Amino acid sequence: MSAYDFDFLEYINRKKAPESGREEKTGFGEYAFAGDLRVLRRLDRARPVRIVVEASVRFWKAIQKSELLGRSVKVNRRQFPKLHNLVVECARELDIALPTVYVAKNLASLNAGTYGTDDEAFIVINSALVDRFDDDELKFVIGHECGHIQNNHVVYRTAAEFLAQGVISIVKWAAIPARVALNSWSRRGEVTCDRAGLVCCRDEDAALRAMMKVALGSQKLFEELDLEEYLDQLDDLEEGVGRFQEYFASHPYMPKRIRAMKLFIESSYYRELIGESGGRPLDEVDREVEKIIQVM
Numbered sequence: 001m002s003a004y005d006f007d008f009l010e011y012i013n014r015k016k017a018p019e020s021g022r023e024e025k026t027g028f029g030e031y032a033f034a035g036d037l038r039v040l041r042r043l044d045r046a047r048p049v050r051i052v053v054e055a056s057v058r059f060w061k062a063i064q065k066s067e068l069l070g071r072s073v074k075v076n077r078r079q080f081p082k083l084h085n086l087v088v089e090c091a092r093e094l095d096i097a098l099p100t101v102y103v104a105k106n107l108a109s110l111n112a113g114t115y116g117t118d119d120e121a122f123i124v125i126n127s128a129l130v131d132r133f134d135d136d137e138l139k140f141v142i143g144h145e146c147g148h149i150q151n152n153h154v155v156y157r158t159a160a161e162f163l164a165q166g167v168i169s170i171v172k173w174a175a176i177p178a179r180v181a182l183n184s185w186s187r188r189g190e191v192t193c194d195r196a197g198l199v200c201c202r203d204e205d206a207a208l209r210a211m212m213k214v215a216l217g218s219q220k221l222f223e224e225l226d227l228e229e230y231l232d233q234l235d236d237l238e239e240g241v242g243r244f245q246e247y248f249a250s251h252p253y254m255p256k257r258i259r260a261m262k263l264f265i266e267s268s269y270y271r272e273l274i275g276e277s278g279g280r281p282l283d284e285v286d287r288e289v290e291k292i293i294q295v296m
Contacts, residue, residue, distance in 0.1 A: 028151045029094065031195040031269060033260075034286040035293070036151070036188040042181075043156060048174035049181050055168040056159035057117055064162075065122075068115065072102035072124060083125075086135065090143045090200040094150045099123050101142070103130060110214045112141050114148040114157060121154045132219055136206035140197035147196025153189050160186045160250050179248060186250040187293055191260050202274055204265050208258060215254040231255050246295045260289045 028037060043049050075084050080103065091098045099121060106126035110133075114123050123145040129138065148157055160182040162168045163175070170178075198207045208227065215230075216222055233255050246253060252260070264270055268279035 029147065029192070029196055029199070031192070031199055031264070031282075032151055033188055033191040033195065033289060034283065035290045036185070036192040039185040039188055040152075040156070043185055046177070046181050048178035049156075049159075051170055051174045052163055052168070052178040052182070053155055053159045055170045056162045057155065059162060059168045060116060060158060064115070064167075065120075068102065068104075068122060068124060072104040075101040075103060082135075083130065083138070086139050086142055087123075087146075090139060090146045093200045094143070094146050094196060096146060096150045099146060099149055101125065103127055107131070110217055112145050113161065114145045114154055115161070116154055116158060118152065118155055121149050123149075132213065133210060134206070136201050136203045137210040137213070139201040140203075140207045140210045142197075143200025144193045144197035146200065147193035148189070150196065151189070151192055153193070156182060156185065157189065164250060183248060183250050187246075187252045190251050190257060191289060191293065194257055194261050195264050198261065198264065198270070199273065207261060211254060211258055211261065227258070231259060252293045256292050259292050263289055263292075 073079065075087060077084055083101070083103070087101050088098060101123045102125070104124050104126055107128050109126050110128050112123065112125045112129060114121055116122050123142070125141065125145075129141060133141065148154055160179075163170075163179050163182065194207070194211070197210070198204065201207060212225055212227065212230070213219070213222055216225060251257070263280075263285045266280050267282045267285045269282045271277060271279035
């Protein structure tokens with residue numbers, strides 16, 4: 001345990017909030033998906049996961065951190081001030097310390113990631129995102145990554161990424177059970193962080209645009225994309241043996257994420273956040289989201 005710090009352990013014995021049935025989430029965002037917290041609490045009890053996390057932290061400190069810093073450009077007030085201001089706004093909205101953010105040269109991949117340890121986390125945004133996303137879409141992406149930091153995902157998210165890349169050396173018996181366990185949690189953690197992105201940008205259309213652009217990857221074809229037609233694909237995803245491949249995916253398939261986001265938009269939590277009344281209780285939304293993202 002000395003190699004890394006599981007910040008979430010102090011939350012293991014949290015009580016249920018009696019008035020809502022939802023778990024108290026002190027130290028996590030109030031918006032956090034209950035399924036994320038439930039699975040997150042189990043990870044430290046799994047020995048294969050512990051082995052992978054320890055190897056990941058060693059690899060990060062010895063190699064990956066230097067490589068990241070060497071191929072990226074830091075965002076600050078003097079360098080990329082517009083992007084820096086979006087980071088400041090997201091950190092303020094989520095009430096976290098200002099994160100360290102880098103832009104990495106990648107003109108093809110619409111992607112961003114958060115890596116490191118609980119004590120030293122870095123957000124990396126590919127340059128393609130900055131070129132193709134407007135400010136509100138970028139704010140959704142930055143807010144999503146800040147959500148990983150706020151909700152104590154960083155160590156496990158880094159471990160899941162390194163394991164998928166095959167860049168860490170671990171005992172073979174631990175690899176498959178650790179990957180299944182980490183990805184089962186990670187898919188739920190992505191739901192939490194999509195919500196964090198929306199909390200930051202407060203623009204449902206921008207959030208959905210950003211997700212659709214990531215799904216498609218083409219600026220030209222995006223203008224002809226129909227959201228409802230795209231979501232209809234989810235019915236086909238739930239049929240056939242091929243759906244079991246999602247067990248080894250760290251993110252839910254995008255149609256699932258978008259449906260989960262649309263449910264969160266309907267929640268009383270989000271409606272109140274934007275100054276509107278009504279909406280569905282968040283615990284009710286979470287139960288429906290859990291059904292959506294289940295692989296089986």
